[in-house]
Amino acid sequence: MLINRNLNQVEWRDFTRRVRTCRVHDLIHELLLSKLEELNLIQSSQVSCNGTARYLWIDNGAGDLSRGNGNFETHAIIFSSLRVLPKSLFENLSLNFKLLRELDLEGAPLECLPEEIGNLLHLRYLSLRNSKIKILPKSIGKLHNLLTLDLKGSLVRELPDEIKGLCNLQYLVAYTIDLDSRYNIxxxxxxxxxxxVVGSLESLEKLHYVIFQHQNSGGFGSALGRLKRLTKLGITKLEPDCGKALCDAIEKMHNLHSLRISAVEEGEVLQLQSMSSPPLLLERLRLHGRLGKLPDWLPKLKNLVKIGLEWSKISDDSLKILGGLPKLQEFRFHEAYDGVELRYEQGQFLKLKMLQLACLYRLKKLVIENGALPCLEILKLGPCPQLPEVPDNLPNLGCLKVLELVDMPKEFARKILPSEGSDYWKVKQIADVRFHYYYGQGSHVETYKLGDSRLHQLLHPS
Incomplete structure (x- = not known):
């Protein structure tokens, strides 16, 4: 609604046309700040805290939250850029902010969440994102009104049984991303x-990522199947003999739009063939682990928009079954194909806009037939160390705007240089051609554009 009235400006949409980031115009931003101050809806810690503002923003300090008689009307407190939190913070919150509904501690230097958090009975939103918290207190189970629990980037590795008391919880995100090593499973x-515990959270709509291993596979699978409101589910460390239990649970999730399943190790097999009735509303799917061949239920996903296959090691031509999916717009490969030749046939992938082929170490030939990939806008290729050249048919992909080549052999890259490359004619109509080369075990990447003098020096060392 705000976008339609030009109050919000869209910065970026993904391939499904979903709005991912927005901003407001500078004039609107100034107007909003003045109105918020005039109506006393938001207050900064830099001014005296009188407890009447509905929203309190505390920047680079904990502010004075100790005063008051327990009748503060504040509904939301947002902390930002904090270096130190006073020990009395949660005691003051529970005494003076009894009506608090939203508490955002993202990035706060917090290693322990005190038991006093359970006294904030009206809390509906709690973010501990990117904090150093390792354990949630048992009192977390008292927050019966909590709708959102955000633990992304925290150090929490196990959720206490007491969270079964969060009967209204709709959004539970609890995972970390290891950025210190090269991408792996x-x-x-x-x-x-x-x-x-998970079976008690029947109001959940988003749950990612949770571990599904053998020691709790029997009860965990049946309990997971009770979460019929789920629209997004992420599973990690799925062991092979737990696949059927997971499939049985997923078949009951008719509202599922996003699904990610990851095996324990890159060589472990994902046993997903037993699912005969997949959630037909599924739009986004990522499968991380060995498949050998694609599951037979994949062609039924007529609403699928994005798919990612990683470490699948598919060696047959079962990938062709994805070419007829009517809405597929984004396809990501990462060690997903183990064959020598990959062919996109005429009439396949008619809506696809982004194709990424990464880490195909045996690939020697990539063929794009006339009439295939007619809407392709972005092609990301590499590393594919045995691929000698870009496909001949690139000039016929009229919508292709971006070609990204990752860690491709220097001989491959030299072939498409404007000055000397025998294959330059294949890419000269593409507006943006980039080369990415990783250094230091993948910790650093350098990017070069076609025609960049630095690229020429890299490919022609003296």
Whole structure:
């Protein structure tokens, strides 16, 4: 609604046309700040805290939250850029902010969440994102009105059984991303939760990522199947003999729009063939682990818009079954194909806008036939160390705007240089051609555009 009235400006939409980031015009921003101050809706810690503002923003300090008689009307407190939190913070919150509904502690230097958090009985939103908290207190179970619990980037690895008291919880995100090492199947680390607990959270709509291993597979699978309101589910460390239990649970999730399943290790097999009735509303799917061949239920996903296959090691031509999906717009490969030749046939992938082919170490030939990929806008290729050249048919992809080449051999890159490359004619109509080369075990990347003098020096060392 705000976008339609030009009060919000869209910065970026994804390939599904979903709005991902917005901003407001500078004039609107100034107007909003003045109105918020005039109506006393938001207050900064830099001014005296009188407890009447509905929203309190505390920047680079804890402010004075100790005064008051317990009747502060503040509904939301947002902390930002904090270096130190006073020990009395949560005691003051529970005494003076009894009506608090939203508490945002993202990035706060917080290693322990005190038991006093359970006294904020009206709390509906709690963010501990990117904090150093390792354990949630048992009193967390008292927050019966909590709708959102955000633990992304925290150090929490296991959720206490007491969270079964969060009967109204709709959004639970609890995972970390390891950015210190090169991308692997364990880059995304989920949390452990008992099956008897997860089955009590029947109001959940988003749950990611949770560990699904053998020791709790029986009860966990049946309990997970009770979450019929789920629209987004992320599973990590799925062991092969737990696949059927997970499939049985997913078949009951008719509202599911997003699904990510990851095996324990890159060589472990994802046993997902037993699912005969997948959630037909599914739009986004990522499968991380060995498949051998694609599951037979994939062609039924007529609403699928995005798919990612990683470490799948598919060696047959079962990938062709995805070419007929009518809404597929984004397709990401990462060690997903183990063959020598990959062919996109005429009439396949008619809506696809982004294709990424990464880490295809045996690939020697990539063929794009006339009539295939007619809407492709972005092609990301590499590393593919044995691929000798870009496909001949690139000039016929009239919508192609971006070609990204990642860690491709220097001989491959030299072939498409404007000055000397025998294959330059294949890419000269593409507006944006980029080369990415990783250094230092993948910790650093350098990007070069076609025609960049630095690229020429890289490819022609003296």
């Amino acid at each position: 364990n880059t995304y680390q989920g949390v452990r939760i008992n099956g008897s």
